[in-house]
Amino acid sequence: MKKHNFSAGPSILPRVVLEQASKAILNFNNLDLSLIEISHRSADFVAVMEKAQQLTLNLLGLENKGYSVLFLQGGASLEFLMVPYNLMKENGKAAYIDTGVWSSKAIKEAKLLGNVETVASSKDKNYSYIPKNFSIPQDAEYVHCTSNNTIFGTQIKTFPKTDMPLVCDMSSDIFSRVLDFSQFDLIYAGAQKNMGPAGTTLVVVKDEILGKTGRTIPSMLDYQVHINSESMYNTPSVFAVYVSMLTLQWLKDLGGLAAIEKMNNAKAKLLYDEIDTNPNFKGTAAIEDRSHMNVTFLIEDTEKAASFDKLCKEAGISGIKGHRSVGGYRASIYNAMPLESVQALVDIMKKI
Incomplete structure (x- = not known):
C-alpha cells in the first residue's frame, strides 16, 4: 500500500x-x-x-x-x-x-x-x-x-x-x-x-x-x-x-520555482477548501497568513478523532499529528508531496 x-x-x-x-x-x-x-x-x-x-x-x-x-x-x-x-x-x-x-x-x-x-x-x-x-x-x-x-x-x-x-x-x-x-x-x-x-x-x-x-x-x-x-x-x-x-x-x-509554486498552490487550495467547507474541521492559522507548506487544523468534535485517525491509518496517511503546541493535525505538503496524496487525505476528511 x-x-x-x-x-x-x-x-x-x-x-x-x-x-x-x-x-x-x-x-x-x-x-x-x-x-x-x-x-x-x-x-x-x-x-x-x-x-x-x-x-x-x-x-x-x-x-x-x-x-x-x-x-x-x-x-x-x-x-x-x-x-x-x-x-x-x-x-x-x-x-x-x-x-x-x-x-x-x-x-x-x-x-x-x-x-x-x-x-x-x-x-x-x-x-x-x-x-x-x-x-x-x-x-x-x-x-x-x-x-x-x-x-x-x-x-x-x-x-x-x-x-x-x-x-x-x-x-x-x-x-x-x-x-x-x-x-x-x-x-x-x-x-x-x-x-x-x-x-x-x-x-x-x-x-x-x-x-x-x-x-x-x-x-x-x-x-x-x-x-x-x-x-x-x-x-x-x-x-x-x-x-x-x-x-x-x-x-x-x-521548471524551477514558478512551476513548483503553481503545484504547491493547487495542493494548498485543495486541502484548505476542504477544511473551510467541512463542518467537522477548523483551521488554526489566520486565513490571510496560512502556510502553503504546513496546514494546521483541528477536528471540531473530538469524539470523531479516533475514527478519523483510524481511517487515515488504513489509507496509509502518515505523519499528520499536530505539534503539541497546537494540537489537532498538521499536514506538511512540501515540494515533493504529490497532489494525489493531498487528495487521499481530503477523501478521508469527507468521510467524517
Missing part, C-alpha cells in the same frame, strides 16, 4: 531522487566506491558541491549578484548563533520578528551576543498569525524573520522593507515559491524539509555584509572562513549535500 508522507521533517523527498541516491550509496560515478566512502576533496565530490551551489543561485535568481552559497552543519539551530556572531557588533542591536518557536529560539541565542529588540510578535494568539504594521529601529544592524512557521502553520507573504540587512530563516519553505530573493542579505535553511535529508544547512549570504562586526569569531562559526574554504573547512555531510544537489536538479527540471 502506498504511504502518504505528511511528516513535518525530516520529510518527503522525490522518489526519483531517492532512487538516484540509493544507487550512489553502492556505486558512485562508476567508481566502484560508495559516495560515502570517497574523499570530500576528490574531483567527483567537489563537482557535486559546485553544482549544488550553482543550482542554488540559479533557482533563487541570485547568479552574479554577489552572494556566496554554503552547505554547513548544525542545522538552522546553529545559524541562530552564527547570524549574530557574523552580523552584530559587540554591544550592538538586532531586530527580530517573533512568529513562532523557531524565531523565539533565534532570539534567545542572539541575546547572548548583544541587544535584541523584538519588534513584533504573534505570541499573544499562540502564533496563529503574522504581525503587521510594525516599525524597525534605525540603529539595528540587521532584521531577522522566519518565513514559514512549521509548527503553527503560518507563512509571511510580504516581507519587511528595510535599509538594514534582512536575514530570513527559510527552513520550511525554501525553494517553494517565487520571491525576489535579492531583498534578503542572508538566507538559511535546514535541508530536511524541501531540499534533502537532515545533516546539512544551506546558507546564502551577500558577501558585502560580512566582516563588519569587529568581533573575533570562532573559525567554525565564521561565514568568511567557510566561504574561503568553499564549504570544506571541515568534512561536509557528503550524502546530505549530494541528495540536496539531486533535489535541486529535480526542481530545475520541473
Whole structure:
C-alpha cells in the first residue's frame, strides 16, 4: 500500500531522487566506491558541491549578484548563533520578528551576543498569525524573520522593507515559491524539509555584509572562513549535500520555482477548501497568513478523532499529528508531496 508522507521533517523527498541516491550509496560515478566512502576533496565530490551551489543561485535568481552559497552543519539551530556572531557588533542591536518557536529560539541565542529588540510578535494568539504594521529601529544592524512557521502553520507573504540587512530563516519553505530573493542579505535553511535529508544547512549570504562586526569569531562559526574554504573547512555531510544537489536538479527540471509554486498552490487550495467547507474541521492559522507548506487544523468534535485517525491509518496517511503546541493535525505538503496524496487525505476528511 502506498504511504502518504505528511511528516513535518525530516520529510518527503522525490522518489526519483531517492532512487538516484540509493544507487550512489553502492556505486558512485562508476567508481566502484560508495559516495560515502570517497574523499570530500576528490574531483567527483567537489563537482557535486559546485553544482549544488550553482543550482542554488540559479533557482533563487541570485547568479552574479554577489552572494556566496554554503552547505554547513548544525542545522538552522546553529545559524541562530552564527547570524549574530557574523552580523552584530559587540554591544550592538538586532531586530527580530517573533512568529513562532523557531524565531523565539533565534532570539534567545542572539541575546547572548548583544541587544535584541523584538519588534513584533504573534505570541499573544499562540502564533496563529503574522504581525503587521510594525516599525524597525534605525540603529539595528540587521532584521531577522522566519518565513514559514512549521509548527503553527503560518507563512509571511510580504516581507519587511528595510535599509538594514534582512536575514530570513527559510527552513520550511525554501525553494517553494517565487520571491525576489535579492531583498534578503542572508538566507538559511535546514535541508530536511524541501531540499534533502537532515545533516546539512544551506546558507546564502551577500558577501558585502560580512566582516563588519569587529568581533573575533570562532573559525567554525565564521561565514568568511567557510566561504574561503568553499564549504570544506571541515568534512561536509557528503550524502546530505549530494541528495540536496539531486533535489535541486529535480526542481530545475520541473521548471524551477514558478512551476513548483503553481503545484504547491493547487495542493494548498485543495486541502484548505476542504477544511473551510467541512463542518467537522477548523483551521488554526489566520486565513490571510496560512502556510502553503504546513496546514494546521483541528477536528471540531473530538469524539470523531479516533475514527478519523483510524481511517487515515488504513489509507496509509502518515505523519499528520499536530505539534503539541497546537494540537489537532498538521499536514506538511512540501515540494515533493504529490497532489494525489493531498487528495487521499481530503477523501478521508469527507468521510467524517
